Amino acid sequence: MVVLNNLEHFDLKTIADSGQCFRIFQVEDNIFDVLSMDRWIRVWHEPQKNIYVFGCEDEEFNLFWKYYFDLNTNYISYHNAIQQSNDQFLKNAADHGSGMRILRQSYWESIVSFIISQNNNIPRIKKSIERFCWKFGKPITKYGITRYSFPYKSDLTHIKLEDLSDLGLGYRDKYIYGVCVCAPVLLEPDKLLQVPGIGPKVESCIRLFGLHEMDKYPIDTWIKKMINEMYDGYFDTTPYSGFEGFVQQLQFYYYRHLKMKGGD
DNA sequence: TCCCAGGCTTGGT
DNA sequence: ACCAAGCATGGG
Numbered sequence: 001m002v003v004l005n006n007l008e009h010f011d012l013k014t015i016a017d018s019g020q021c022f023r024i025f026q027v028e029d030n031i032f033d034v035l036s037m038d039r040w041i042r043v044w045h046e047p048q049k050n051i052y053v054f055g056c057e058d059e060e061f062n063l064f065w066k067y068y069f070d071l072n073t074n075y076i077s078y079h080n081a082i083q084q085s086n087d088q089f090l091k092n093a094a095d096h097g098s099g100m101r102i103l104r105q106s107y108w109e110s111i112v113s114f115i116i117s118q119n120n121n122i123p124r125i126k127k128s129i130e131r132f133c134w135k136f137g138k139p140i141t142k143y144g145i146t147r148y149s150f151p152y153k154s155d156l157t158h159i160k161l162e163d164l165s166d167l168g169l170g171y172r173d174k175y176i177y178g179v180c181v182c183a184p185v186l187l188e189p190d191k192l193l194q195v196p197g198i199g200p201k202v203e204s205c206i207r208l209f210g211l212h213e214m215d216k217y218p219i220d221t222w223i224k225k226m227i228n229e230m231y232d233g234y235f236d237t238t239p240y241s242g243f244e245g246f247v248q249q250l251q252f253y254y255y256r257h258l259k260m261k262g263g264d
Numbered sequence: 265t266c267c268c269a270g271g272c273t274t275g276g277t
Numbered sequence: 278a279c280c281a282a283g284c285a286t287g288g289g
Binding site: 118119120124125172175196197198201218222223 | 266268269270271272
Binding site for chain 3: 119
């Protein structure tokens with residue numbers, strides 16, 4: 001167990017609902033199961049004391065999860081820069097999403113996940129990814145339940161297109177098949193846009209969430225609507241150089257909250 | 265039932 | 278270079 005108190009700008013509920021990752025499961029109020037590739041950690045939150053308890057050994061935490069949750073990055077400077085701007089909507093978004101962080105997710109898991117995410121909705125994306133893990137991953141049993149790892153690319157080289165037909169992927173099945181069986185060199189970051197099924201938006205997400213390129217600012221349908229409604233059709237990211245992706249997550253999370261009133 | 269979903273590809277100008 | 282469809286299917 002690793003116990004941390006007074007963690008600044010870290011709220012797992014916010015991160016879980018921000019749509020940047022699709023394999024955080026809320027077990028109960030203030031209990032979360034977080035999965036990344038073949039790792040699974042359970043996290044307990046005590047809001048009244050601002051304590052987080054991470055269910056792993058010190059070594060596992062310092063070696064992997066501390067980095068995954070981006071706890072080495074100081075988000076205070078980002079918030080300071082935002083509060084010094086004249087952008088009231090963004091200031092409100094930063095207050096609302098005070099515990100937001102950009103997770104350092106697996107590159108491979110990000111490729112598959114964000115290809116699935118295109119023209120899709122979050123509940124369905126999560127289901128497809130869960131079925132993908134259930135079918136090709138390995139079981140991990142803890143706390144009296146079994147979850148499944150996200151399969152490595154090297155474990156998928158011999159799958160058939162038809163193996164993907166019962167995952168609810170729709171027309172994206174052939175894209176997923178392609179990245180599973182192709183040569184790894186074709187998935188290097190500078191070649192992502194040449195991959196069938198990966199366009200500018202998906203590439204931007206893979207780079208932001210899978211490579212932690214914080215200057216990426218993915219424009220999806222929500223951000224497009226937000227820019228039209230809140231910024232009269234143009235949003236200048238240059239004041240937020242180096243953390244555009246963080247700004248995007250705050251805006252996405254806040255705007256979606258306003259439109260859906262906490263639903264979903 | 266209809267519409268939309270964190271878009272991409274293809275085929276028309 | 279810039280549209281407009283079509284894409285499969287689940288969720289609201």
